[in-house]
Amino acid sequence: MNATDRTPADLLRSALAADPARPLVTFYDDATGERVELSVATFANWVAKTANLLQGELAAEPGDRLALLLPAHWQSAVWLLAAASTGVLVDVDGDAAKADLVVAGPDRLEDARACRGERIALALRPLGGRFPQPPEGFLDYAVEVPSQGDRFAPLAPVDPEEPALIVAGAELSGSELVDRARLDAPGLGLTGPGDRLLSTLGYDTWEGLSAGLYAPLASGGSLILCRHTDQAAENVLQDRIDSERVTATAR
Structure with a gap:
């Protein structure tokens, strides 16, 4: 990664320039058996499409607050980077009533209805599938995002000193987020390209x-993100660590 990177979107651009074909995010859901592997280029394409949806279709502007009511999931990661690309402030598990727009999974739709702005629902089905029946009052992300452009350019440059993320009550600017991720990386066993962290x-x-x-994005490493591991036997997780050539874990 470049020392001049000051926002999460900068980190992704640097990763894309360095090696677009390498795996960036590999996602497992042990409740459904899903496995999805996204290269840097594929992940960046999802981010660009989602950022275009935010800026274009949803008319989100820098400083708008997005309540993110999603679990650890590859599509959640896409939304975090898309918001960073547009200057939208992400409030993780935030109060939808205080947000300008909300993005919610299938188990958080009732919470999301408190938002008076745009509401986007994610089915979180394998392969990014859509809802069988779109939830009333919501846009179905899987329906809206495919038609969006594959390249994104913000209408205004994103200010790295503006708030970018709120999590567990702590607010971070884009530059603070990048700095903290870089500092965290060595402690997580991420020292450079080739490192693969399972979380x-x-x-x-x-x-x-x-x-x-x-931290994987800031270090040039790769991520294996696992959900519902409580529904998998311990040997399944160990086999995954071996087969994915994991070099470090966060559990």
């Missing part, structure tokens, strides 16, 4: 977000 942590704390996205 079973949730996204409701900084520790979970750092291990489950930002």
